Amino acid sequence: MPSSEKIKELQEISRQLRMDVLQMLHKAKSGHTGGPLGMMEMMVALYFYKMHHDPKNPLWEDRDRFILANGHTAPALYACLAHAGYFPKSEFQNLRQLGSPLQGHPKRKPEWGIEMSTGSLGQGLSIANGLALAARLDKRSTRIYSMHSDGEAQEGMLWEGAMSAGFRKLDNRCCLLDFNNVQIDGFNKDIKDVSPLDEKFRAFGWQVFTIDGNNMEEVVSALDEAEKVKGKPTMIIAKTLIGKGVSIFENKPAYHGVTPSDAELELALEELNRITPS
């Protein structure tokens, strides 16, 4: 477990990046607000604590890979990559503009740290499995991470990938699943409940961790524990709050896919500015 200073540093980055996400979405006037805010602790823990990567040498062959399967949450990825130094934050101005590398869903550009085009839910788990199999063949110590969502767990292809990773004992694979109980049209329970996900993944041969995904200590410790698992892929099911950090957006399906108005942005930034890491 990292020091309490490191945890505070990661919490502080999460706070700053939530503000970046809101500002870029506000400028773009289209995109998804709730998801990126809710999974920020996991994204920050990956990019600023766990993953081996080098923004100065983005194509380093032994880098760990990250695939954002729930691609509509791309602003969270862009905020991490810019903060790490892959590209300047001024690029946020161009989110979702024609010709910009920062599209509404990730468009592959490894020089900027964007490893794969994603957004068709369900596909990312298998893409990441392919990278993991290649790393194993090449005898590299690379680990392959991917982020998923509860709405995505309604897609059949996710389960084909889950079956393959378990069968092939891909222990260089670690998935995180943003379980906020919300999808595009409302709460999962009113649309199609995917529970119990832990039992389902275990049945497919995975080691499962269930955590509070907005608690930085739990996130980093699950990532550390996942790395120790041998002979199985690992799944971190993270309970989160959609819209986390901004009370007017928290746990509100309506903010799955809308961007903040001028007044909402002002309120949100004011609230995030008041937070000091505990």
Ligand SMILES: Cc1ncc(C[n+]2csc(CCOP(=O)(O)OP(=O)(O)O)c2C)c(N)n1
């Ligand atoms: C294959 C596929 N079908 C439908 C969509 C449209 N879509 C975009 S987001 C979304 C809801 C996904 O739920 P979740 O990721 O849990 O939503 P969030 O937590 O961000 O609210 C859907 C169905 C898609 N991107 N891909």
